[in-house]
Amino acid sequence: MAGVQTSALCNAVSNAGGLGSLPCAMLTSEQLRAELLAIKAGTNKPYNVNFFAHTPPEIDAARNLKWKSALAPYYHELGLNVDEFPSGQGRTPFNAESAELLEEFKPPVVSFHFGLPRPELLKRVKAMGAQIMSSATTVEEALWLQANGCDFIIAQGLEAGGHRGHFLNHDLNLQMGTFALLPQVVKAVNVPVIAAGGIATAEGVAAAMALGASAVQVGTAYMLADECSTSAIHRKALQSEAARHTALTNLFSGRPARGIVNRVMRELGPLSEFPPEFPLATPGIAPLRAKAESMGSGDFSPLWAGQNASACREAGAALITRELVSTLTTVRD
Numbered sequence: 239m240a241g242v243q244t245s246a247l248c249n250a251v252s253n254a255g256g257l258g259s260l261p262c263a264m265l266t267s268e269q270l271r272a273e274l275l276a277i278k279a280g281t282n283k284p285y286n287v288n289f290f291a292h293t294p295p296e297i298d299a300a301r302n303l304k305w306k307s308a309l310a311p312y313y314h315e316l317g318l319n320v321d322e323f324p325s326g327q328g329r330t331p332f333n334a335e336s337a338e339l340l341e342e343f344k345p346p347v348v349s350f351h352f353g354l355p356r357p358e359l360l361k362r363v364k365a366m367g368a369q370i371m372s373s374a375t376t377v378e379e380a381l382w383l384q385a386n387g388c389d390f391i392i393a394q395g396l397e398a399g400g401h402r403g404h405f406l407n408h409d410l411n412l413q414m415g416t417f418a419l420l421p422q423v424v425k426a427v428n429v430p431v432i433a434a435g436g437i438a439t440a441e442g443v444a445a446a447m448a449l450g451a452s453a454v455q456v457g458t459a460y461m462l463a464d465e466c467s468t469s470a471i472h473r474k475a476l477q478s479e480a481a482r483h484t485a486l487t488n489l490f491s492g493r494p495a496r497g498i499v500n501r502v503m504r505e506l507g508p509l510s511e512f513p514p515e516f517p518l519a520t521p522g523i524a525p526l527r528a529k530a531e532s533m534g535s536g537d538f539s540p541l542w543a544g545q546n547a548s549a550c551r552e553a554g555a556a557l558i559t560r561e562l563v564s565t566l567t568t569v570r571d
């Protein structure tokens with residue numbers, strides 16, 4: 239979960255018998271190296287490193303201007319200089335530099351969001367001996383991932399917090415809830431399927447397994463974990479009644495992602511024509527976020543959360559992990 243966790247959560251989950259994940263989409267190479275060293279020192283259990291696999295778009299001056307105009311009133315309101323409106327890539331995809339670093343550490347599992355990296359890069363990851371996972375939001379995407387070398391497919395239902403992983407078709411009407419998507423993906427592919435989206439309790443885990451999942455991926459339910467770096471503003475929102483109302487918004491990055499509805503989502507979106515293509519929207523809204531957060535407000539923050547934030551609670555990640563698998567009869571160490 240990029241933005242709300244580091245190796246600390248990854249290590250705690252892996253040490254408790256789950257497969258902890260390190261989100262790498264927003265890390266520089268130096269940060270990635272430091273995190274991989276922290277994992278090496280913190281666990282001897284399997285872990286996963288996660289990257290985005292989008293193709294960085296060209297910066298489009300006209301679309302950036304449109305984005306600037308939409309956000310200008312907020313810049314004025316918060317006393318920011320709109321002439322200093324930043325632009326650029328908000329996130330880096332998996333690239334040759336990431337591959338080189340991973341070759342040093344040989345992580346056992348590498349997962350991707352938004353498809354898979356270019357074939358030559360994927361080949362390098364496979365040559366390290368890593369198992370490959372990626373998110374599918376439709377049956378078509380699951381079949382594509384299987385045909386292109388994925389060892390495990392994550393069926394990401396519409397309930398999930400954070401970015402939708404869709405990559406073949408951007409029509410949101412094609413997106414399905416977890417329990418509609420999961421059995422269809424299980425039926426269509428012959429690799430193991432991991433269910434994701436809205437699973438936050440032991441009963442939810444058992445239900446996903448009953449529908450054919452080989453494992454589950456849980457995000458939101460860990461967001462108040464002691465080892466998570468979720469900000470105080472984000473934690474407060476997760477614990478408030480506002481967490482009952484999430485929506486898909488493209489305002490924070492340019493791609494639909496699920497978060498708790500806040501002021502900017504209500505006033506400009508939640509889905510809007512103003513932001514440029516993913517991930518070019520992030521730099522422009524970042525100063526508003528920083529300024530508002532410095533005043534204790536989450537009005538311009540991506541308050542990512544899934545539809546089932548009700549099970550979020552403050553506890554150690556080991557306890558959360560053990561409780562999630564408590565209804566399963568066999569738990570692998």
Ligand SMILES: Cc1cc2nc3c(=O)[nH]c(=O)nc-3n(C[C@H](O)[C@H](O)[C@H](O)COP(=O)(O)O)c2cc1C
Binds near residue numbers: 457542
């Ligand atoms: C705060 C947050 C950040 C996320 N960041 C990532 C990410 O960096 N990479 C990724 O593949 N998925 C990311 N996701 C999606 C999760 O991998 C997963 O699909 C989702 O959390 C499952 O649904 P749930 O939140 O209802 O448990 C994120 C989810 C959340 C809540």
